[in-house]
Amino acid sequence: MIDLLDKHKPITERFERMMTIGANAMGPVNDRIISPTRAVINGKEKILAGTNNYMGMTFDESCIAAGQKALAELGTGTTGSRVANGNYASHQALEAELAQFLNRKHCIVFTTGYQANLGMISGLAGPRDTVFLDSDSHSSIYDGCTLSGAKLVRFRHNDAADLDKRMSRSEDEGGGRLVVLEGIYSMLGDRAPLKDFVALKEKHKFQLLVDEAHSFGVLGPNGRGLADEAGIHDEADFIVGTFSKSVGSIGGFGAGDHPFFETLRYAMRPYLFTASSSPSTIATSLQAIKVLAAEPERRDRIRANSSRLFDGFKALGFELGCEEVSPVVAVKCKDEISTIQMWNQILDAGVYVNIALPPGTPNRLCLLRCSVSAAHSFDDIDKIIEVFGRVVKG
Amino acid sequence: MGGPPEAGHDGIFLINPGTALRDTMTDTTSILNEICTLLTPYNAEKKPLSINTDIPAELNIDSVGVLDFIMDVEDKFDIEIPMNVVSETHTIGDLVKVVEARIKKVSP
Numbered sequence: 001m002i003d004l005l006d007k008h009k010p011i012t013e014r015f016e017r018m019m020t021i022g023a024n025a026m027g028p029v030n031d032r033i034i035s036p037t038r039a040v041i042n043g044k045e046k047i048l049a050g051t052n053n054y055m056g057m058t059f060d061e062s063c064i065a066a067g068q069k070a071l072a073e074l075g076t077g078t079t080g081s082r083v084a085n086g087n088y089a090s091h092q093a094l095e096a097e098l099a100q101f102l103n104r105k106h107c108i109v110f111t112t113g114y115q116a117n118l119g120m121i122s123g124l125a126g127p128r129d130t131v132f133l134d135s136d137s138h139s140s141i142y143d144g145c146t147l148s149g150a151k152l153v154r155f156r157h158n159d160a161a162d163l164d165k166r167m168s169r170s171e172d173e174g175g176g177r178l179v180v181l182e183g184i185y186s187m188l189g190d191r192a193p194l195k196d197f198v199a200l201k202e203k204h205k206f207q208l209l210v211d212e213a214h215s216f217g218v219l220g221p222n223g224r225g226l227a228d229e230a231g232i233h234d235e236a237d238f239i240v241g242t243f244s245k246s247v248g249s250i251g252g253f254g255a256g257d258h259p260f261f262e263t264l265r266y267a268m269r270p271y272l273f274t275a276s277s278s279p280s281t282i283a284t285s286l287q288a289i290k291v292l293a294a295e296p297e298r299r300d301r302i303r304a305n306s307s308r309l310f311d312g313f314k315a316l317g318f319e320l321g322c323e324e325v326s327p328v329v330a331v332k333c334k335d336e337i338s339t340i341q342m343w344n345q346i347l348d349a350g351v352y353v354n355i356a357l358p359p360g361t362p363n364r365l366c367l368l369r370c371s372v373s374a375a376h377s378f379d380d381i382d383k384i385i386e387v388f389g390r391v392v393k394g
Numbered sequence: 395m396g397g398p399p400e401a402g403h404d405g406i407f408l409i410n411p412g413t414a415l416r417d418t419m420t421d422t423t424s425i426l427n428e429i430c431t432l433l434t435p436y437n438a439e440k441k442p443l444s445i446n447t448d449i450p451a452e453l454n455i456d457s458v459g460v461l462d463f464i465m466d467v468e469d470k471f472d473i474e475i476p477m478n479v480v481s482e483t484h485t486i487g488d489l490v491k492v493v494e495a496r497i498k499k500v501s502p
Binding site: 130135145151152153154156166169170171358359362363364 | 456457458459461462465468472473474476477478499500
């Protein structure tokens with residue numbers, strides 16, 4: 001008999017090697033969460049700088065109250081799909097609120113952000129269609145593409161000229177063309193040059209989906225994401241996002257203005273065949289969207305914090321994931337072993353950040369990845385810079 | 395220019411890439427040599443290459459590395475190799491066949 005788990009032995013060996021260096025960097029246990037920026041890990045309080053809690057919403061009192069009320073009034077779970085018994089008025093209220101926030105005609109809510117990409121991409125594209133995806137795309141985009149059955153063409157990261165070339169030589173399968181981009185790329189923190197890609201729409205006749213997972217709530221004059229910041233709202237045919245970052249909850253969404261958008265509800269397997277979000281989760285997300293709309297100053301704070309961390313790291317001479325201010329600030333490191341060692345030293349010094357290693361990173365990079373929150377104080381940011389200066393710069 | 399390119403496995407390549415290359419490199423040996431050259435930066439352990447070499451398994455190239463390498467192959471031969479095809483392409487020999495077929499499709 002061939003043991004099915006034998007193929008994963010290299011992963012086990014890699015994990016064991018990491019554990020000989022220190023703590024489990026692939027999932028340290030939060031013994032207790034104190035606030036959006038503080039947790040107790042291994043018995044000691046740490047500054048959280050790797051949680052994607054961009055707007056610091058996880059402990060917002062109004063969100064907690066809304067979640068508690070829904071829990072008490074509507075129960076713990078829906079026990080069904082949106083197309084069966086799991087379709088509550090609150091799901092529809094959240095979709096309406098989000099559509100308004102995004103200035104879109106339609107919005108569909110998913111149980112997770114991962115499922116939002118799976119559902120939207122596989123609902124839009126089918127076997128005769130072609131999906132063009134950026135080489136640095138998140139795994140949920142790759143998996144959505146695979147689920148679609150469409151022809152998949154990968155283009156070089158953030159390179160509109162490369163997409164132009166690949167679209168020009170791509171054989172016509174007789175179907176439509178979907179280009180998938182991300183507002184902010186999760187590992188390096190760089191933005192897609194949306195205007196450059198949009199400029200290709202007339203020549204190549206495609207529809208555009210922008211995954212705003214890391215940019216929703218953060219970028220743009222209205223907090224809608226990169227399409228909002230870049231001023232290409234009408235050219236972005238479909239928007240995908242998540243509630244697990246700026247919204248501080250869990251779930252995802254797809255949105256657009258297409259007159260047949262609602263038909264997607266009956267064409268997306270990750271929407272059809274899973275239970276809908278629990279009432280408390282939906283209520284929390286709904287309240288968080290209202291707070292994000294009412295408190296634009298949170299965006300000012302994350303911009304200021306991001307700039308402070310970016311400038312501090314640049315002053316230390318670090319090579320960063322991108323050369324623009326972003327809520328994701330990734331420090332490039334030499335190799336896997338030294339990255340794991342530094343991650344442990346940074347944690348011991350009181351700061352939790354993400355470790356990112358190949359193949360989860362572009363170009364086989366080893367990264368110590370920070371994500372900034374509006375809830376961080378300048379003292380927090382300065383502490384992160386001081387710890388990195390001590391550990392990484394040595 | 396009808397013969398195989400003067401390319402070694404050290405990345406030195408002496409004929410112009412692009413469409414001109416596609417016109418001159420349609421024979422199996424030439425394609426094999428060029429693919430081996432393109433593999434050089436991904437073959438960190440400098441393992442010997444043959445048509446039977448399993449690219450991801452034997453050369454220890456991760457999934458993203460394989461896709462990056464395929465983009466290089468697409469650009470060198472000016473052809474399209476969709477990701478769907480990559481998952482069924484394991485050995486260097488498999489890839490040579492894919493490239494041959496796609497060159498013929500583009501330049502019948």
